[in-house]
Amino acid sequence: MKGMTIIVKNISSFVKVLIFLFGIYIILFGHLTPGGGFAGGVIVASSYVLLMLAYGREFAEENLSLPTTSRLDCVGALLFAAIALFGLFYGATGFFWNFIHQKELWGQPLKLLSAGTIPLSNISIGIKVGSSLFLVILILSSFRLETSASEKE
């Protein structure tokens, strides 16, 4: 899979950045506007998928290789679990206790910095969902390449 024509390549290299930024926006403002970690994560993943479809798998893997994505996946999940566990140990209160908001550490409603751990959770979920969905597509496409190569032989 060597990718598509030059028109597609040029446009998608431009659009990819926009999609990526839009995904980041959706993740960061998830507690104020519609969206959130899941939708944003999927959008970020789709920006890389676009790159992969336009340029071919090798190019996308140069940007974000398979082991790195796999590690990001674990790290995102661990971050979310860490937020949960931090609530458990912060003053020995509760699993998933929103320790920032409840202690009124920072932020006021309707501002970007508000809602305590919710934006942090959104970010960690965004990392997790984005990397894992890109990983799925990567694995599926690389498997296809191998089988078609073996069929030719």
Added chain:
Amino acid sequence: MTIPLPVFVAVPLVTAFLLPLFGKKGKAAATVLANLATLLLLVSAITLIGQSRAYEMGKWSIPLGINLVLDGLSCLLLLAISVVSCAAMLFSVRYMERYTAKSKYLSLFMLMVAGMNGVVLSGDIFNLFVFLEIASLSSYALVGFGCEHEELEASFKYMVLGSIASSFVLFGVALVYGNTGSLNMAYISQAISRTGITTGLGFALGLFVTGFGLKAALVPFHAWLPDAHPSAPAPISAMLSGVLIKALGVYALCRMVFNVFGVTVPIGWVLMVLGLLSMVGGAFLALGQWDIKRLMAYSSISQIGYVVLGIGLGGLILANDGNVAWASLAILGGLFHLVNHAVYKSLLFLTSGSLEMSTGTRELKQMGGLAEKMPVTRTTATIASASIAGIPPFSGFWSKLILVIAAVQASFYWVAAVIVFVSLCTLIMYLKVQRYAFLGELPENLQEVKENKGTMAIAMVSLACLCVLMGLLLIPSLRESILEPAVTVLTDGMRYSTNIINM
């Protein structure tokens, strides 16, 4: 020190997230970490015996947040899950050497444990669905772990039926929410005791029975089990047959029927009929099998039938306002059989794995005379077979005896007769295993067979010891701390909600 309940989900989850990070070089470290995690879970589960409490996630009081509930029934299931997962994990240390991607296997294993722990601890029906999905999805992947023809086919079949079951459960959750406006089990139960089971709720209950029945492989819904359980690697077969069908199927069914909807006469009959069908059907289908793991899988269906029969009988007596002592005896028999079955069926699958690993085949006809070559496997398999067939000093005998007594007391004489008859069938099928695998003449190609030593032997021997000692659970002091609280949870029925809300 009291252990916070989220630990039972958080420890396996964090371990599962960490394990893939080790990669190829840290395989030994990953194995040690996974074993430590299961051991830690076992120790913490033992400290929970006799306790009952609730834990509110994120400090949100119910119904705002999700609560975890620990009572006798969940404690019993937690113990069973921890014991079996500890043994299976120990067994897989060496057994899984012949597959690649071991750290991913360990990660999936821990995810399955986390899912089951989440299901038995959850006090919220949607949360129960989410953890049910975690446990099911990891088991679909584990069934197909070998990626051979049969394994993929079994995995696909299992996955389709399992996904249909999950959709049914989710639709049931949606219907219950639409009718009662709550997702917390205690609040739903309160709302239902106010209104009674209306037609909409009855439909939801039907969806739940179908969904969880599919997960538990009760007879009209059993099609996936005889394919899926034999295809998985042996420690996973042990987990699936030993605890997964009980945690996702029987436990969830009991919780829904007894504590959330409240047991009625029709649903008691439904459970009893499903139990009887599974008992008889599973036993007959098992008799004709020559593949050792397939035979054991069919016998799992039959044994799950005993559990559901006992619980259904108890529910029927309760719904008829019968003698509560009889009802608790029947439920005690069912739950005791559940724990026994978890131990001896997982042991049987482990021994079958040991046989398969040494001889390279699962066909009974190609084995024979292995008694001298593989003494440890032979002894443990004999103990487990005696136990499952109900030979007196071993654990299976006691639970079947209790079930028979309960059936006779409730004057269901024909049920007692069926129990004894199926027990005889079970004896015959395990005599067949003994006869063809361990006695007789040693075939030419198996002269060089070696016994499996090390961790595999330790896992089998410790489960065999448990098998012998399980009868001790009936000693009054142990019974009062482990089995009785579980029985009380079910006989209390709808009082569950007031217990939780006042907690």
Added chain:
Amino acid sequence: MPYALCFLLFMIGLYCAVVKKNMVKIVIGILIMEYAVNLFLIMLGFRWGGRAPIVTAEDISGGSLSKLFINSSVDPLPQALVLTAIVISLGSLALMISICIRTYERYGTFDITQIRRLKG
């Protein structure tokens, strides 16, 4: 009426999953069932003349939420559940498809009547 139509959609999915013999068709059937459940859950929270459950600056007057918002916001709980359910269905779709294409590689077909190595 919308509830009944939703249930009909669920049943179409079930029919497809039970009766068809192409593996991808079966996966599609399960996918349709999941769509139906998601739609059903969201409908349970719908309100005539409602609004999205998102507080904007106009809804806060004098430090407290306006009655208008409280009386017209739709139910946020089913939406949260559906968000979870959508991601779960995407996950199970990915796993199912990977099992499908691995099976295709082994057997060379998607026809489950030809994928019959197991006895029964």
Added chain:
Amino acid sequence: MAIFCTLLVFIIIAAFIAVETKKLLSAVICIGAIGFGASIMFLFLWAPDIAITQIVVEVLGLIILIRATISRDRTFIAGDREFFGMIVSLVIILVIAVAGVSVFPETLPDFGTPVFTETSNSASQTYIEEGLEKTGAANLVASVILDFRAYDTLGEATVLFTTIIGATVILRKKTKKLLEEPDL
């Protein structure tokens, strides 16, 4: 009401075509139609979060499905499984469908009056009234999934993690290695 019924009928027609069409690719495209119909429906039902998520998930899901089907439907596999089993399952499905369709409108609250308005001090009422104050998030859906019911979300993230590990395991190249004498 009319708009919802129209959209639902559109979705049902798309689903029917997806089920009955012979080409896999057309079936997959019909799934796309269902997904986008559902997304529009979510918008009309005041669920913008779900609409966004549905549409992006739909795109990725379609890519996954097309990856699976493309160049693989050489043999057209139409038709159903064996006749007898099909009749039995059809009868069962029809019975459930008739039961469900007749049961639903009676027991559920009317369309457009959600259940939380009819039950006293339900969780949803509290989320709407005090969600902003209690969690600080203006998007109440975010406050429910990431604070009140964050444990569910942990489960959901775990489900994705499980499927990734599962897919890597199922699609790995070498599955078994020869067993040399291990030293354990």
